[in-house]
Amino acid sequence: MEHLINQRVKDIEISGIRKFFNMVSHIEDLISLTIGQPDFPTPEHVKQAGIQAIEENYTSYTHNAGMLELRKAACTFMEKKYGLHYQPDTEVIVTMGASEAIDIAFRTILTEGTEVILPGPIYPGYEPIIRMMGATPIHVDVTENNFRFTLEMIKPHITEKTRCIVLPYPSNPTGVSLSEDELREIADFCKNQDFFILADEIYSELTYEQPHRSIASYLKEKTIVINGLSKSHSMTGWRIGLLFAPETLTKHILKVHQYNVSCANSIAQKAAIEALTAGMNDALPMKMEYEKRREYVFDRLNAMGLSVVKPDGAFYFFVRIPKTVGLNSFDFALNLVKEEKVAVVPGSAFSEYGEGYFRLSFACSMETLEKGLNGVENYLKKLN
Structure with missing residues (x-):
């Protein structure tokens, strides 16, 4: 068969x-x-929050986008940490890990024949989803630029088929991030372009030389920010991801998420509230x-x-x-x-x-x- x-x-x-x-x-x-x-x-206090959630029978479906309390905590976290402003009721979706967030974002914005520009080398979780959507990944060789995916390297690959640029930073596998000036250059150029930015920022809490800066600070209206608790709070198995975007995008992404998983794990959501509030640092x-x-x-x-x-x-x-x-x-x-x-x-x-x-x-x-x-x-x- x-x-x-x-x-x-x-x-x-x-x-x-x-x-x-x-x-x-x-x-x-x-x-x-x-x-x-x-x-x-x-962290122990996060585990205890999960245990308490089980004991108090938080074992039913939640809102498709996630518990409102968690979405509020997530938006407060993004504002305090990175100066980003999102509405908890309309601009954030709690997902089954960052991987699902990437999947539902691509499935919402990509169509047959479109192109996605990504740096190479890059984490292998993007290309298969792009190809399953009938779109084409366009890798840009960044090995001779100290792995930095700058506007100068992106521009030659933009065509009328470009639907999205993926900015994964800090990067897996290189650990390289982007400076504020580099991000601002990309954002200024993309303001008048007809495509999206997918910013995979799952390692945003693990930066060493300078605080993390999101391109959404300069281009929120076209940016889908992917984040989550796997790396920041050592919660890989809890599978809590976070997708932030303007309501014009999330109202459609939420439909794909709903038919995919209904909602994220209710117990893990309760633990995530503790992680993003008492465990902010x-x-x-x-x-x-x-x-x-x-x-x-x-x-x-x-x-x-x-x-x-x-x-x-x-x-x-x-x-x-x-x-x-x-x-x-x-x-x-x-x-x-x-x-x-x-x-x-x-x-x-x-x-x-x-x-x-x-x-x-x-x-x-x-x-x-x-x-x-x-x-x-x-x-x-x-x-x-």
């Missing part, structure tokens, strides 16, 4: 990140520097620890003679594989597992422009990082 399956679904593949992780995760004593999973537990101690790890990893990679751009957000390094190694990124990563029992993600998982790199996550303990980097160093010495 496979001949009856939607061809667009057949043509897409499982995420290269998960594909590689699933290949090697069974190996005993594996040191994994792969998945973007914070190694901190969900829960990310700070995690960020301080990530920053220490970032410095350690940066120094170690430099000492190995590897070419790296220091990330100013998230918890990844995207490392160039020395050309003298003579291996593609998949074989490099697979052999690293075989030789040293250390797992990183091959750069090819992040579009064709990730080939020649590997992604290393520092969302793990210093002890794990030290062991993992020792393995990388030993492996490189063998190759040389």
